[in-house]
Amino acid sequence: MVLFTLRRFIQSLFVLLAVSVVVFFAVYAVGDPIELLVSPEATMEARAATIARLGLDQPIWQQYFTFLWRALHGDLGTSFVHGIPAIELIVQRIPATFELVVVAITLTCTIGIPLGLVAGLYRDRALGRGIMATSVLGFSLPNFWQGMMLILLFAVWLGWLPASGRGDTVSVLGVPLSILTADGWSHVIMPAINLALANIALVLRLTATGVAEAQTQEYVKFARAKGVRPGRIVRRHILRNILIPVVTVVGMEFGSLIAYSTITETVFAWPGMGKLLIDSVYQLDRPVVVAYVMLVTLIFVIVNFIVDILYAALDPRVQLVAPAH
Amino acid sequence: MAHPAQNGRTRTIQPLEDTPRRAAILKKLRSRPTVTGSAIALAVLMVLVLAAPYFAPQNPYDLANLNLLDGRLPPGATSMDGHVYLLGTDDQGRDMFSAILYGLRISLMVGLSAVALATAIGSMAGLVAAYVGGFVDTMLMRIVDFILGFPTILVALVLLAMMGRGVDKVILALVVVQWAHYARIMRGRALQERRKEYVEAAANLGFPAWRIMVFHLLPNCLGPVMVFATIQIATAIALEATLSFLGVGVPITEPSLGLLIANGFQYLLSGDYWISMFPGVALLLLILTINIVGDRLREALDPRRA
Amino acid sequence: MNDTILQVRGLRTAFHTEAGAWPAVDGVDLTVRRGEILGLVGESGSGKSVTGFSLLGLIDPPGEVVSGEILFKGQDLRKLDEEGMRRLRGNRIAMIFQDPLMTLNPVLRIGEQMMEAILTHENVPAAQARERCREALAMVGIPAPEKRLDSYPHEFSGGMRQRVAIAIAMLNRPDLIICDEPTTALDVTIQGQILYRMQEICRKHDTALIWITHDLGVVAELADHVAVMYAGRIVEAGPVAQVLDAPRHPYTKGLLESMPANTAPGARLHQIDGMAPSLAGRPAGCAFRPRCPNAITRCAEQAPSAIQEGPRSFRCYAPIARETASA
Numbered sequence: 001m002v003l004f005t006l007r008r009f010i011q012s013l014f015v016l017l018a019v020s021v022v023v024f025f026a027v028y029a030v031g032d033p034i035e036l037l038v039s040p041e042a043t044m045e046a047r048a049a050t051i052a053r054l055g056l057d058q059p060i061w062q063q064y065f066t067f068l069w070r071a072l073h074g075d076l077g078t079s080f081v082h083g084i085p086a087i088e089l090i091v092q093r094i095p096a097t098f099e100l101v102v103v104a105i106t107l108t109c110t111i112g113i114p115l116g117l118v119a120g121l122y123r124d125r126a127l128g129r130g131i132m133a134t135s136v137l138g139f140s141l142p143n144f145w146q147g148m149m150l151i152l153l154f155a156v157w158l159g160w161l162p163a164s165g166r167g168d169t170v171s172v173l174g175v176p177l178s179i180l181t182a183d184g185w186s187h188v189i190m191p192a193i194n195l196a197l198a199n200i201a202l203v204l205r206l207t208a209t210g211v212a213e214a215q216t217q218e219y220v221k222f223a224r225a226k227g228v229r230p231g232r233i234v235r236r237h238i239l240r241n242i243l244i245p246v247v248t249v250v251g252m253e254f255g256s257l258i259a260y261s262t263i264t265e266t267v268f269a270w271p272g273m274g275k276l277l278i279d280s281v282y283q284l285d286r287p288v289v290v291a292y293v294m295l296v297t298l299i300f301v302i303v304n305f306i307v308d309i310l311y312a313a314l315d316p317r318v319q320l321v322a323p324a325h
Numbered sequence: 326m327a328h329p330a331q332n333g334r335t336r337t338i339q340p341l342e343d344t345p346r347r348a349a350i351l352k353k354l355r356s357r358p359t360v361t362g363s364a365i366a367l368a369v370l371m372v373l374v375l376a377a378p379y380f381a382p383q384n385p386y387d388l389a390n391l392n393l394l395d396g397r398l399p400p401g402a403t404s405m406d407g408h409v410y411l412l413g414t415d416d417q418g419r420d421m422f423s424a425i426l427y428g429l430r431i432s433l434m435v436g437l438s439a440v441a442l443a444t445a446i447g448s449m450a451g452l453v454a455a456y457v458g459g460f461v462d463t464m465l466m467r468i469v470d471f472i473l474g475f476p477t478i479l480v481a482l483v484l485l486a487m488m489g490r491g492v493d494k495v496i497l498a499l500v501v502v503q504w505a506h507y508a509r510i511m512r513g514r515a516l517q518e519r520r521k522e523y524v525e526a527a528a529n530l531g532f533p534a535w536r537i538m539v540f541h542l543l544p545n546c547l548g549p550v551m552v553f554a555t556i557q558i559a560t561a562i563a564l565e566a567t568l569s570f571l572g573v574g575v576p577i578t579e580p581s582l583g584l585l586i587a588n589g590f591q592y593l594l595s596g597d598y599w600i601s602m603f604p605g606v607a608l609l610l611l612i613l614t615i616n617i618v619g620d621r622l623r624e625a626l627d628p629r630r631a
Numbered sequence: 632m633n634d635t636i637l638q639v640r641g642l643r644t645a646f647h648t649e650a651g652a653w654p655a656v657d658g659v660d661l662t663v664r665r666g667e668i669l670g671l672v673g674e675s676g677s678g679k680s681v682t683g684f685s686l687l688g689l690i691d692p693p694g695e696v697v698s699g700e701i702l703f704k705g706q707d708l709r710k711l712d713e714e715g716m717r718r719l720r721g722n723r724i725a726m727i728f729q730d731p732l733m734t735l736n737p738v739l740r741i742g743e744q745m746m747e748a749i750l751t752h753e754n755v756p757a758a759q760a761r762e763r764c765r766e767a768l769a770m771v772g773i774p775a776p777e778k779r780l781d782s783y784p785h786e787f788s789g790g791m792r793q794r795v796a797i798a799i800a801m802l803n804r805p806d807l808i809i810c811d812e813p814t815t816a817l818d819v820t821i822q823g824q825i826l827y828r829m830q831e832i833c834r835k836h837d838t839a840l841i842w843i844t845h846d847l848g849v850v851a852e853l854a855d856h857v858a859v860m861y862a863g864r865i866v867e868a869g870p871v872a873q874v875l876d877a878p879r880h881p882y883t884k885g886l887l888e889s890m891p892a893n894t895a896p897g898a899r900l901h902q903i904d905g906m907a908p909s910l911a912g913r914p915a916g917c918a919f920r921p922r923c924p925n926a927i928t929r930c931a932e933q934a935p936s937a938i939q940e941g942p943r944s945f946r947c948y949a950p951i952a953r954e955t956a957s958a
Contacts, residue, residue: 018471136620140613142563144570145586145605152598163594218733225687225728226721226748226799236747240738259476263567267590278571281486289486296479304474336915336931337908340651341697350647350692 004312012305019297023290024067076294077287081280086291090273095175096166097272100264101257103179103188104196105250112200113246116207121234123212132208138201143260147194147267154190161186164269191268195261199253206249210242217241244311251307255300367614374429397592400599413599415588421599424585425607431581432611435492436562439499444554446500447507452546454508455515456538465508472505481564485573495574499561506557507550514546552623559615566608582608636806636839637663637686642699644678644685646910652695653910655681657863659699660937663807663856666837668830670850670871672886673860674907679843680729682860683809686841687726688716704806722752725800729812731792735784741795742780748802767798771828790821794828801832807839814849826853847886851875859883862908862918864934869943879943879950881925917948925949 058066070076077086115131122128155163167184169176178184214220215238223233262274269275273292280288400413400421412421454465472480484498518524519542527537566583568574575581580588582604589600639661645652655678663669673679685696688708701708703724708716720726728734735744745764749755761780768776771794784792793813800808810829814822830853833840842853850857850871857875858868859882867880878884885903887893894900905922908914914921920930927949935946 015471015474136613136616140559140563140609140616142566142583142605142608142612144567144583145601145608148586148590148593148601149605152593152602156594156596156598218728218730219736221689222726222728222734223736223747224689224717224720225726226751227717227719228721228747228751229717232747232751236739236743237736241736244738256476259479262478262482263571266571277482281482282572289483293479293483297475300475337911338654338913338915338918340648340653340911341645342651344645344647344652344695344697346692346695347647347652350695351649 005309008305008308012301015301016298020068020071020294021064023293024064071294076291079280079285079288081283081285081288086287087295089288090276090291090295093271093273093276095177096270097258097261097265097274099177099179100188100191100195100261100270100272101254103192104199104257105254107192107196108199108203108253109250111196112203113207115200116204117211117234117239119204120208120211120215123208128208132205135201135204138204139198141197143194143198144263144267146197147191147264150190150194151267161190166271191264191270194267195257195264198260199250199257202253203246203249206246207242210245211238214238214241248307248311251303251310254307255296255303258296258299366610367618370429370611370614371433373426374433397597397600399597400603412603413597415585415600416592421603424580425582425604428580428582428585428604429607429611431492431575431579432562432565432583432608435496435499435565435575435581436558439496439503439561439565440554440558442496443500443503443557444507444550447504447509448511448543448547448550450504451508451511451513452515452538452543455512455519456534456542462512466512469505469508472502473509477502477564478567481568482571482573485568490573490576492575492579495565495568498568499564502564503557503561506553510550510553511546514549515542518542518545552619555619555622556616559612559619562608562615563612634665635662636665636704637661637841638700638702639686640700640702642682642685642701643697644681644690645695645697647693647695648911650911652697654697654863655694655910656685659860659863659865661841661858661865661868663839663841665806666833666839667856668833668840668842668854670854670857671841671843671860672845672847672850672857674845676862676907676909677860678863679845679860680811683726683811683841683843686809687720687724688713689726718752721748721799721805722803723806725803725805725808727793727796727800727808727810727813730816731789731796732784734796735792737784739783740780741782741784741787745780745795745799745802748799752803763802764798767802768795770801770832771795771798772824773798789817790825793817793821793825797825797829797832801836801838804836805838807841808833809841809843811843812845815844815846822849829853847875847890848892859886862913864918864946865937865944866919866947867943867945873943877951877953879940879945879953880947881923881949881951882919884951885922917946925951 074087075085078084079086079089082089119128119131119135123132151163154161165187167178167187168181169178169184170180171177172180178188220233220237223237228237258273261270261272262277264270265272265275266278273296276288277292280286280292396414396416396418398410398414400411401409403409410420410422412425414420415424450465454462481498481502484501485494488494488498524537524541527541532541565574565581566586569581569583570587572587574583577584585604586601586608589597589602589604592600639659642656642659642661643654644656645654657678659678659682661669661671661682671679671682681690681694684690686701686708688696688711690696696709699709703719708719711719735741742761742764745767746757746760749760749763750757753760764780765776768779773779773791773794779787784795787795796813814825817825826849829840832838842850844850854871856869857871858865859874859880860866861882867874867878867883874883875887878887882903885901888901889903891900903922908918914931915934916932917923917926917930917934920926923930925947929948935948937944937946938950
């Protein structure tokens with residue numbers, strides 16, 4: 001297990017390094033770094049100062065090391081629009097995005113898995129077929145449009161929920177969270193559903209096919225031959241086997257959800273990282289875009305790493321590098 | 326005494342016609358009703374799209390046709406000169422129905438081009454990697470894994486942020502994001518096929534490598550790639566719509582459905598729902614029909630069911 | 632005292648297609664007495680496994696047990712509802728499957744999979760159930776049973792896994808165990824060990840066995856009675872010594888002759904001409920007729936019914952004469 005963890009850790013480091021090279025190449029070698037990283041409104045002195053600080057007059061390989069060194073120290077440039085370091089700007093927005101993503105994942109598991117279980121166990125009946133058919137809608141509906149329709153229905157026509165923004169927050173350990181207030185919940189529920197819908201459909205279908213496959217497995221027939229009650233067969237035998245791929249997918253989707261939150265945050269004006277990205281793209285605030293890419297990659301790599309370790313812990317067959325005794 | 330070798334014409338047993346639970350069992354056996362309905366809907370959409378200029382009551386991009394006074398009219402309203410706006414108008418006075426038809430065109434065109442290009446590039450890459458093997462293969466697979474490790478939306482977004490707007494740039498971004506899938510699928514399949522005898526035979530006959538790859542290997546490996554491609558068309562269309570909505574996609578001069586929806590967003594809160602809703606429904610129908618037909622296609626071609 | 636624990640009459644199990652239902656088991660009669668070992672022999676496709684599953688009610692759609700009586704200790708199992716059957720399974724009638732790798736759930740520990748067989752039928756404290764499982768593992772010859780209870784299936788070898796399956800089958804001291812080719816997937820030396828172990832256990836606890844196999848050699852060693860199956864029907868049955876010494880049905884004779892053990896060294900292996908028919912391609916009349924050296928015209932017209940001769944029975948219009956013992 002330890003060897004496995006170490007291997008994966010080193011692989012993750014390599015990926016991070018590779019991304020840093022790609023980003024560096026795109027920003028410094030292909031584009032014009034001065035145009036990209038120096039505000040067009042800067043004065044001549046500020047310009048010269050930035051060029052010196054970023055080392056833009058040095059040979060390219062030296063620039064890379066400067067870039068890497070700065071990145072490791074959290075200096076990924078300063079926002080043109082806001083004037084503060086890009087990293088700081090993004091970090092400010094992280095709690096909002098994470099909150100959204102966590103609620104979305106919770107919804108995915110609490111809705112997707114049980115529905116998928118039902119759809120799989122009753123797949124020959126109308127109930128199961130109905131659920132599966134509806135799930136196709138889940139990933140056919142374009143995310144942004146679906147969000148807009150939610151707003152139309154619940155905010156404009158019914159007036160039950162607010163159309164945009166984040167609710168009142170309560171500070172926990174210095175981190176502002178809105179899910180601790182009722183107002184916060186009324187604001188987060190629609191965007192979270194919007195973000196989660198495609199995933200719910202995915203997890204639902206995954207669970208349903210997993211159940212269908214598991215039911216045909218020999219060990220299920222054997223359990224029946226032992227006289228094990230059907231409820232226990234579903235709980236212990238089937239569920240344990242399908243939870244493994246489902247957990248993996250949910251874990252992998254975490255990183256994906258952070259990326260897709262850009263859309264949801266735009267539609268619902270949710271003050272998270274994603275909205276910041278879109279705004280920055282619009283405003284040509286490029287240092288923020290660069291910082292965003294680096295940061296999200298880091299999150300991605302970390303999440304994938306954790307998921308891999310978790311998977312190995314759940315499935316006893318994966319861990320073994322050599323067969324036991 | 327009959328000889329065992331003389332069993333030329335042997336009568337076989339007849340199956341049982343009726344058993345206590347036959348009806349119930351047969352009901353379960355029969356597959357879901359075929360989605361010919363979806364296929365028909367898809368065909369209709371295609372016709373509409375291809376012949377848009379003939380069907381559309383108005384050319385929504387000809388500025389001379391537009392009358393600002395007709396802006397933001399609800400569905401069913403009549404214009405100054407007595408013609409009915411089936412689905413209402415947008416803020417510029419554009420007939421929504423016409424705009425949607427033209428928008429469908431662009432969406433479909435972008436989606437199909439992107440998938441076609443991505444399939445071509447990805448397949449060739451995967452084929453070469455599988456055939457040549459060794460270092461080339463390893464390098465390619467590293468790149469593929471790397472690209473596939475990131476969420477498509479992010480990569481496309483950042484690419485377009487760097488490149489700017491334009492239909493060609495959107496297609497390029499989509500291709501960059503998608504080709505890796507095809508490379509992986511094609512490589513997997515080609516690796517299996519490569520071991521087969523007909524490839525060895527062709528090599529022995531002295532055919533050059535490129536000829537073997539294109540004329541011998543490729544036709545046999547296309548199956549899974551094509552199935553995946555059909556599903557990806559819907560994904561590509563959805564992705565383009567999303568990018569356009571976010572403002573990094575197609576330019577305002579050639580609005581796809583995504584852009585139309587984005588346009589109508591600002592009017593949503595004041596209740597003018599039709600500007601965003603109907604293009605969305607059209608988009609949904611397009612994606613849904615492609616998904617369902619593609620789903621059935623995949624099931625039908627699944628080798629495990631044979 | 633009636634010590635017949637299983638009496639099967641006219642069992643018919645069919646598989647449904649759009650065209651109709653094809654009988655995999657076509658009118659099977661079986662009798663098993665307490666503590667007796669019955670060997671059910673046949674090629675693949677003869678319907679022997681389906682028979683085993685039909686007895687336990689484990690035939691799922693598109694299969695269906697169409698007709699027949701399955702009398703277990705006087706009670707017709709076909710008339711029991713699902714809960715009634717569940718109470719018998721693993722309790723009074725147990726089953727051992729063919730592939731030990733697939734029948735144990737790979738993500739659950741052995742101990743749990745054994746204990747659930749006890750706990751689903753009896754309300755005993757977990758510690759007591761675990762102790763019984765440990766004893767069962769010891770009984771089948773698994774070393775360090777206490778540790779093994781916490782192992783996963785993939786940590787065992789094939790032979791050990793099958794021993795675990797036997798242990799599970801014996802946990803509730805069933806009256807009957809149905810064994811579906813349990814040694815086919817194992818190598819010959821292990822097979823011998825397992826056979827010996829099963830025989831010992833069954834004699835000791837008076838457990839009846841139905842041993843389903845394609846290997847006549849195993850049957851000769853292990854069973855008291857034998858039933859030979861072909862194309863869904865029992866073509867010959869009786870005490871093992873009598874049937875194997877002097878077979879009446881040409882198929883049985885063919886099987887015996889084609890055994891390597893019965894062939895003189897260096898001589899060519901005997902073969903029965905032709906192939907076993909597929910489910911939908913069974914010949915009308917006697918299914919064996921196209922391959923039978925003794926076939927007469929009557930064989931093509933109607934399937935022969937069973938002829939009883941003392942403890943033996945066979946279905947044949949032109950059986951091998953009684954006095955002719957195989958050379």
